[in-house]
Amino acid sequence: MASIKDVAAEAGVSVATVSRVLNDHPSVSADARTRVLAAVEALGYRPNAVARSLRTDQTRTLGLVISDVLNPYFTHLARSVEEEARALGYSVIIGNADERPDLQDHHVRTLLDRRIDGLLVSPTDGGSPLMLDAARSGTPMVFVDRWIAGLDVPVVRSDGHAAVHDLVAHLHGLGHRRLAIIAGPAATTTGRERVEAFRQALGAYGLALPDVYIGQGDFQAQSGRRATERFLDLAEPPEVVFAADNLMALGALDAVRARGLRVPDDIALAAFDDIPWFVHTDPPITAIAQPTGELGRAAVRALVDRIEGRPPESVTLPARLVARRSCGETAPHEPQVLQEPPASTEPSAATNRSQP
Amino acid sequence: MASIKDVAAEAGVSVATVSRVLNDHPSVSADARTRVLAAVEALGYRPNAVARSLRTDQTRTLGLVISDVLNPYFTHLARSVEEEARALGYSVIIGNADERPDLQDHHVRTLLDRRIDGLLVSPTDGGSPLMLDAARSGTPMVFVDRWIAGLDVPVVRSDGHAAVHDLVAHLHGLGHRRLAIIAGPAATTTGRERVEAFRQALGAYGLALPDVYIGQGDFQAQSGRRATERFLDLAEPPEVVFAADNLMALGALDAVRARGLRVPDDIALAAFDDIPWFVHTDPPITAIAQPTGELGRAAVRALVDRIEGRPPESVTLPARLVARRSCGETAPHEPQVLQEPPASTEPSAATNRSQP
DNA sequence: GTCGGTCGTGTAAACGATTCCACGACTCGC
DNA sequence: GCGAGTCGTGGAATCGTTTACACGACCGAC
Numbered sequence: 119m120a121s122i123k124d125v126a127a128e129a130g131v132s133v134a135t136v137s138r139v140l141n142d143h144p145s146v147s148a149d150a151r152t153r154v155l156a157a158v159e160a161l162g163y164r165p166n167a168v169a170r171s172l173r174t175d176q177t178r179t180l181g182l183v184i185s186d187v188l189n190p191y192f193t194h195l196a197r198s199v200e201e202e203a204r205a206l207g208y209s210v211i212i213g214n215a216d217e218r219p220d221l222q223d224h225h226v227r228t229l230l231d232r233r234i235d236g237l238l239v240s241p242t243d244g245g246s247p248l249m250l251d252a253a254r255s256g257t258p259m260v261f262v263d264r265w266i267a268g269l270d271v272p273v274v275r276s277d278g279h280a281a282v283h284d285l286v287a288h289l290h291g292l293g294h295r296r297l298a299i300i301a302g303p304a305a306t307t308t309g310r311e312r313v314e315a316f317r318q319a320l321g322a323y324g325l326a327l328p329d330v331y332i333g334q335g336d337f338q339a340q341s342g343r344r345a346t347e348r349f350l351d352l353a354e355p356p357e358v359v360f361a362a363d364n365l366m367a368l369g370a371l372d373a374v375r376a377r378g379l380r381v382p383d384d385i386a387l388a389a390f391d392d393i394p395w396f397v398h399t400d401p402p403i404t405a406i407a408q409p410t411g412e413l414g415r416a417a418v419r420a421l422v423d424r425i426e427g428r429p430p431e432s433v434t435l436p437a438r439l440v441a442r443r444s445c446g447e448t449a450p451h452e453p454q455v456l457q458e459p460p461a462s463t464e465p466s467a468a469t470n471r472s473q474p
Numbered sequence: 475m476a477s478i479k480d481v482a483a484e485a486g487v488s489v490a491t492v493s494r495v496l497n498d499h500p501s502v503s504a505d506a507r508t509r510v511l512a513a514v515e516a517l518g519y520r521p522n523a524v525a526r527s528l529r530t531d532q533t534r535t536l537g538l539v540i541s542d543v544l545n546p547y548f549t550h551l552a553r554s555v556e557e558e559a560r561a562l563g564y565s566v567i568i569g570n571a572d573e574r575p576d577l578q579d580h581h582v583r584t585l586l587d588r589r590i591d592g593l594l595v596s597p598t599d600g601g602s603p604l605m606l607d608a609a610r611s612g613t614p615m616v617f618v619d620r621w622i623a624g625l626d627v628p629v630v631r632s633d634g635h636a637a638v639h640d641l642v643a644h645l646h647g648l649g650h651r652r653l654a655i656i657a658g659p660a661a662t663t664t665g666r667e668r669v670e671a672f673r674q675a676l677g678a679y680g681l682a683l684p685d686v687y688i689g690q691g692d693f694q695a696q697s698g699r700r701a702t703e704r705f706l707d708l709a710e711p712p713e714v715v716f717a718a719d720n721l722m723a724l725g726a727l728d729a730v731r732a733r734g735l736r737v738p739d740d741i742a743l744a745a746f747d748d749i750p751w752f753v754h755t756d757p758p759i760t761a762i763a764q765p766t767g768e769l770g771r772a773a774v775r776a777l778v779d780r781i782e783g784r785p786p787e788s789v790t791l792p793a794r795l796v797a798r799r800s801c802g803e804t805a806p807h808e809p810q811v812l813q814e815p816p817a818s819t820e821p822s823a824a825t826n827r828s829q830p
Numbered sequence: 831g832t833c834g835g836t837c838g839t840g841t842a843a844a845c846g847a848t849t850c851c852a853c854g855a856c857t858c859g860c
Numbered sequence: 861g862c863g864a865g866t867c868g869t870g871g872a873a874t875c876g877t878t879t880a881c882a883c884g885a886c887c888g889a890c
Contacts, residue, residue, distance in 0.1 A: 121876055132840045137878060145838055162607070167587040168527045169876035172845050177524070187553050190546070197543050200570060209584055211567050214556060228565055231523040251518070339750075371754055394695075398727055400756030477846055488870045493848055501868055525846035528875050 120161040128157035140165060171233065179209045180421060181229035182238045183222055185264070186337065187214040189365055190393040191410060192240070195262070198414030199238060206422050208235070217303075217337055219243040226252060236421045240264045243305040258424040262417040264307045272424070272432045274417040276408040278390065279315045284439040285388055285406060286319035289358050292446045294386060298331035298356035300345045300366045309337075312362045312390055331356055335366045342369025350377055350385075358386040358445065364393050367403060386445040402442035409435045476517040484513035496521060527589065535565045536777060537585035538594045539578055541620070542693065543570040545721055546749040547766060548596070551618070554770030555594060562778050564591070573659075573693055575599040582608060592777045596620045599661040614780040618773040620663045628780070628788045630773040632764040634746065635671045640795040641744055641762060642675035645714055648802045650742060654687035654712035656701045656722045665693075668718045668746055687712055691722045698725025706733055706741075714742040714801065720749050723759060742801040758798035765791045 126133045131150055138146050139154040146154075157163070171177045180203050184192045200210045211234065213225025222242045226249060229237060236258035241249065245266040253259050253269045265273040289297060299316050302309030317327045330352060333345025342361055346369065349355050361367035367389035374381055381387050381401055389396070392407035416433040424430040482489045487506055494502045495510040502510075513519070527533045536559050540548045556566045567590065569581025578598045582605060585593060592614035597605065601622040609615050609625045621629040645653060655672050658665030673683045686708060689701025698717055702725065705711050717723035723745035730737055737743050737757055745752070748763035772789040780786040 123876080133877080134840060134842095134879080135838085138839090141878080143879095145836095147838060150838080164583075164587055166528075166589060166876050167584075168524055168533070168589050169845090170878075171524045172522075172528050172847090172875090173877045173879085175845075187549050188546075190544075193543050193549050197570060204580075209567075209588075211565075214553060224560075227520075228523075231520055232565075233522060233524050368750070368754060394724070395751045395755075398724060398756065399751075399754045400758075402756075478848095479846080489847080490849080490870060490872095491868085494869090497848080499849095501866095503868060506868080522846055525875090526848075528877090529846080529848045531875075 119166075120163045121166070122163075124161055125154065125157045125163050128161060129153040175233075176235055177233055178207060179211060179232070179234045180236050180238060180418070181211050181213065181225075181232075181234040183213040183215055183225050183229070184240050185215050185217050185222075185242050186365075187212070187216075189337070189363070190395065191364060191391045191408070194393075194410045195240075195414045198411040199262075199418055202415040202418040203422075206418065208418075208422065215242045217242050219246055222246070223248050230257065236260070236425045238262055238417055238421055241266050241306065243303070245269070258421060260417050260421040260424065260430065262413060267307070272420050272430045274413055274420055274433045276413060276435045276437045278312060278406055278408075278437040279318075281406045281437040281439045282312070282315040283319040283322065285360070285404070286316070286323060286325075288404070288439065288441055289386065289388070289445055290323050290325075292386075294357045294445070295325060296331070296354065296356045297325065297327070297358045297360065298333065298349050299327070300333040300335045300342050300359060300361045300370065302335060302337045302362045302366075304334075306337075308390075309362065316360060333359075335362065337363045337365060339365045339369035339372070342366030343373045344369075346370040346373035350374070350379075355385070358388065361387070361389045364389050364391040364396070364405070367405075371399065371403075382444050382446040388445055392440050396442065399444075401444050403444040404442045405440050406437050407440050408437045475522075476519045477522065478519075480517055481510065481513045481519050484517060485509040531589075532591055533589055534563060535567060535588070535590045536592050536594060536774070537567050537569065537581075537588075537590040539569040539571055539581050539585070540596050541571050541573050541578075541598050542721075543568070543572075545693070545719070546751065547720060547747045547764070550749075550766045551596075551770045554767040555618075555774055558771040558774040559778075562774065564774075564778065571598045573598050575602055578602070579604050586613065592616070592781045594618055594773055594777055597622050597662065599659070601625070614777060616773050616777040616780065616786065618769060623663070628776050628786045630769055630776055630789045632769060632791045632793045634668060634762055634764075634793040635674075637762045637793040637795045638668070638671040639675040639678065641716070641760070642672070642679060642681075644760070644795065644797055645742070645744070645801055646679050646681075648742075650713045650801070651681060652687070652710065652712045653681065653683070653714045653716065654689065654705050655683070656689040656691045656698050656715060656717045656726065658691060658693045658718045658722075660690075662693075664746075665718065672716060689715075691718065691725075693719045693721060695721040695725035695728070698722030699729045700725075702726040702729035706730075706735075711741070714744065717743070717745045720745050720747040720752070720761070723761075727755065727759075738800050738802040744801055748796050752798065755800075757800050759800040760798045761796050762793050763796050764793045 122133050122136050126136045131154060135146060135150055136154050139151050182196060182199055184196060186192055196212055203210045211229060215222035215225060219242050223246050230252060238260050240263040253271050259271050261271055261273045263275055297320060299313055301313045304310055320327050333348060335341035335345050346359055349359060359370050361370050367387060370387055374385055379385060388404045390406045392405035396403040396405050412435060420430040478489050478492050482492045487510060491502060491506055492510050495507050538552060538555055540552060542548055552568055559566045567585060569585060571578035571581060575598050579602050586608060594616050596619040609627050615627050617627055617629045619631055653676060655669055657669045660666055676683050689704060691697035691701050702715055705715060715726050717726050726743055730741055735741060744760040746762045748761035752759040752761050768791060776786040
């Protein structure tokens with residue numbers, strides 16, 4: 119592969135001049151510039167990013183460590199992150215933690231070894247020593263979706279409180295009183311918060327959230343299935359199951375079906391995170407939609423601000439309820455947008471917002 | 475950040491010795507080794523992968539350029555690729571082409587600039603000059619799922635001919651005679667092949683595939699919707715629509731619903747690529763399942779063979795039919811496996827195979 | 831006509847690792 | 861006791877860039 123020296127030789131100038139042309143430094147004569155450009159063209163020369171990074175101490179690369187690539191919420195997030203990063207001149211390397219702290223550490227470590235300029239993380243747990251070190255040692259970092267308390271790291275996330283309240287109102291209005299939740303891991307912020315928001319909203323309607331109505335999940339489908347089976351085995355099963363993410367909702371749907379029961383007639387179902395597929399399930403699933411694309415873009419902007427020396431900002435965007443048939447009401451015809459148009463406006467899956 | 479020099483100073487040895495310890499070169503005294511290790515520990519030293527790559531001319535990184543991250547088939551593929559690569563000591567950088575040749579080129583270019591050791595591509599088109607150059611100039615490369623003809627590049631893919639034949643048999647058995655297909659872009663191998671396999675299978679049953687029954691799609695949901703609308707507008711609409719990928723099937727389902735029609739009563743639907751969600755749609759969708767995980771792993775093995783100087787092998791694995799309710803038959807209870815267990819055996823979504 | 835300034839260019843020193851080569855200290859065999 | 865290995869170690873070159881610095885040529889101003 120041709121190097122800068124070959125170009126310099128071909129153009130009859132020094133490597134310094136070639137470099138200056140490539141980085142369009144002002145003081146290069148028009149003549150030298152055209153000769154260099156011709157040589158570059160002739161040799162098919164492309165600068166070696168590795169060497170450049172070593173010298174400049176920057177890779178123009180962002181690391182993104184997400185909890186689960188198979189979760190459509192996170193792929194959507196990853197996609198918007200890459201789009202915004204590309205627009206700002208950065209590349210993205212994605213690491214999939216698969217909800218496993220050890221894998222998460224593995225990816226953080228390799229990304230750090232590669233000297234990425236900044237790290238975007240949706241932490242799987244409360245923070246390994248490695249992660250805490252990285253954050254404290256000054257690696258530019260931003261949390262997205264989930265975060266770790268007690269660190270001076272900006273957080274870009276969406277706040278589901280109001281939407282969860284809307285959901286409970288919706289369910290209450292449909293006559294449901296025994297509401298259960300499948301929670302995410304307590305080590306994650308989203309795992310805890312969603313339960314708290316739910317409990318709080320229930321309280322506003324004079325309803326309690328008994329411990330047996332809290333299923334412990336891990337954001338994966340299998341755990342949603344198991345938690346739902348346990349609910350159905352209760353002497354007094356809940357009338358509604360609210361899954362704290364979309365994969366656990368899928369597992370819940372499986373469990374209900376496997377018993378020969380029907381949604382919403384026998385039991386209602388709702389989920390946190392709206393995804394295009396929820397429009398097409400049987401029945402369509404009521405969900406709380408996050409502005410996923412905007413979240414990813416805001417996270418990249420915050421991180422790049424941090425990297426380039428501007429003060430980064432934490433961002434919190436509201437989530438909203440999208441009511442469908444899985445809780446009992448027949449929704450009116452709703453616009454079915456399959457996916458967010460590339461890099462343009464939200465929302466992703468559907469647009470009607472229920473009023474309590 | 476501590477460098478090898480700092481470690482050398484701390485341990486009272488030369489950088490050469492530190493390097494030897496780190497790469498466990500045999501000729502280092504036990505004493506020096508322990509001192510170096512202690513210094514590494516004390517300083518929290520991690521080797522700079524950028525510098526190492528520059529010197530050794532290898533990055534231990536694979537590039538993966540896929541056509542669309544939002545397509546569950548490709549995320550599944552990406553996940554298995556990363557898993558196998560990690561097991562072999564490589565990292566993976568994913569580039570999402572979004573079915574756009576220009577974006578594909580962008581990613582190929584940046585990956586090449588970063589001097590990745592090898593490239594895994596599922597080409598979006600027939601091959602840009604850049605891609606052809608890369609292949610011919612000797613960059614280790616393997617095609618996965620789709621490929622470009624006329625290049626000496628190994629291909630890892632699945633062969634759907636038998637499964638498509640099974641599908642047509644299944645449809646014919648259910649009494650369907652007017653069968654339509656939504657094709658992928660003619661510039662892709664999978665775009666062309668699936669139509670050909672379908673036409674061939676129809677021929678075996680004495681059925682023709684008229685041009686009006688071939689919809690032109692681009693593997694995205696929106697195009698599936700439009701093609702289906704066109705089918706429904708025909709004087710004699712088809713009885714079955716076979717979508718060449720899962721997203722177009724989703725679009726087709728939308729279009730049917732939007733007209734107030736029902737699947738399978740008014741029109742039947744089948745798809746190429748099986749994904750976990752197809753079990754949960756209304757109705758569950760009949761699909762042709764590829765051994766996606768095994769495809770990803772085989773592709774990585776082929777590429778790493780190529781990189782490490784062993785002769786790489788092209789691999790072709792069979793796809794198989796998974797019959798569900800969307801074509802008219804009520805399937806018996808089928809085992810519902812939501813996702814392939816991490817890095818273990820196929821299959822991904824469902825297991826029953828229909829017999830003609 | 832000289833002086834100071836600008837402009838274009840080249841030389842060479844980094845960046846952080848790996849690795850070839852040389853060299854001193856031992857060991858062993860005769 | 862001496863020559864030939866072996867072993868552990870360090871010095872220094874190298875990978876492909878960027879960039880500080882020096883320098884010569886040219887220009888305009890006095």
